[in-house]
Amino acid sequence: MLRFASLGSGSKGNGTLIECGMTRILIDCGFTLAETERRLQRLGCSAASISAILVTHEHGDHALGVGRLSRRYQIPVYLTVGSFKAIADKQFAQTLFINLKQTLAIGDLEIIPFAVPHDAREPCQFVISDGGVRLGILTDTGSYTDAMLEQLHGLQGLLLECNYETEMLQRGPYPYALKERLLSRYGHLSNQQALELLKQLRLDKLQYLVGCHLSEVNNLPEHAYAALCKGVGGQCNGIKIASQQEGLDWHILN
């Protein structure tokens, strides 16, 4: 059994908590120290109880608060060599490198990292397992490959990026260059891409599917929700949306 929760999800800050037994990991920390502490408290956690921080890539919405949180509470940080080189604040209490070809173990959790196409130095995402259930996290990817899909079959839980509704982005206020970036193979996943991705996965064991990293300008929760429902063939129980402000409360996979 493992459980997961979101501190918040979107371009203004991300953080995902995953817990199994005495092991509690935080994936990304895009909030200031005070904001992180406040959001952890809301989920009934203290920062001191975090076993490790894993960083997917160096963009501020994922990495802004990592250094300060690590130093303040002496938490080890796991990241790729590329992310370490590119991250602004790299004074961690302890630094451990993620090899994208190797599974790593942190306490009671097993972590399978995989590379994603995104405009960062060496970005990755994760599948996390307690040996029984598996939770996939996939945000900040402009497209998906067969190698990525391979990791995502038969998951019990999936946090999946639904960044923008294509029509809203195209008509929206963003400058042309930013629209191009978001739409590119190395940008972010749209609702439509999330739907297509889901259709290619074996989903028979799925308990929770969470729409993540929604744009507050170019998307609406109801659009993301509708795409995810379609993607799983209309079985909409267990579909949630993580928000920028509220994140997502604890959910159990077993």
Ligand SMILES: [Zn+2]
């Ligand atoms: Zn991001």
Ligand SMILES: [Zn+2]
């Ligand atoms: Zn990013």
